[in-house]
Amino acid sequence: MTRIIFLAAFIFALPLLCRSGWVIVEHTWQAGSDEIFESTLIIQDNRIKSIDDEQILIFDLDQWLLTYVSPLKKGYWTGAPHEYLEFLKEFTLKMLEEELASATRYEKPALQALYDDLKMDLELGNDAVKFIGELPVEIVMTEQADMVAGYRANRYLVYSDGTRVEEVWLTFDVDLGREYDYGEFRAFIDEMSWGSMFADYRSSSEYIHFMKSGLPMRTVEEDQFGSVVVTEVVMVDNRQIPQSDFYPPEGYRSMGLDELAAGIDW
Secondary structure, eight states: OOOOOOGGGHHHHHHHHHOOEEEEEEEEEETTOOOOEEEEEEEETTEEEEEOSSOEEEEETTTTEEEEEETTTTEEEEEOHHHHHHHHHHHHHHHHHHHHHHOOTTTHHHHHHHHHHHHHHHHHTHHHHHHHHTSOEEEEEEEEEEEETTEEEEEEEEEETTEEEEEEEEESSOOOTTTOOHHHHHHHHHHHOOTTTTOOGGGSHHHHHHHTTSEEEEEEEEOTTSOEEEEEEEEEEEEOOOGGGGSOOTTOEEOOHHHHHTTOOO
């Protein structure tokens, strides 16, 4: 969003001049592993850019557009979140159908079960997203606190439908609310979600209200295989972000999602 500041109204524009975005660097690892996965979040003017070694995702909440960038292919795709979801469904089912056709009799039962689960999720669609989002969520503050990347963070336990699902160390000293709406972001993610595959307790009103109060500096949860995964913020920088940061890199070309996905080992 371009801001036009008139010299005659300089005193009124001063708060806008001081406003700046956020750069957040996170490290993620499995408990007991030395391998660290680094990612960066850039947030400003209701846009979120997520960067890692394999992909870049740019969420424009005002335009309600997703830009998927592939450094490997030097290309990008821009479209609505529901268009991304439709491609994901078709691509995943087609890939599994091809694997089923060439699977041995030992591999086929597990692949068929996965295929059937995905098909069921596909049929449930938004009903599954809505159901999971309405499960009761309880967030309990503990007496523990820690310093993470220079910020004091309080420890909370998150329960969904009575089951503990996450441990969150939250700081109130980083206010992201002026730069983006977490509730809108979750609605965007839900529109990209394939049934219950990606929808979860994070879309509940309780969790959204919780996240709007600060920044999670450390989270501890289990992945789909039961392994404990830790994500921790290692750097927070509050500064003005160039508008160009929210566009695909220079020299990248527009591609279809099928072209971007071709040859990738999923």
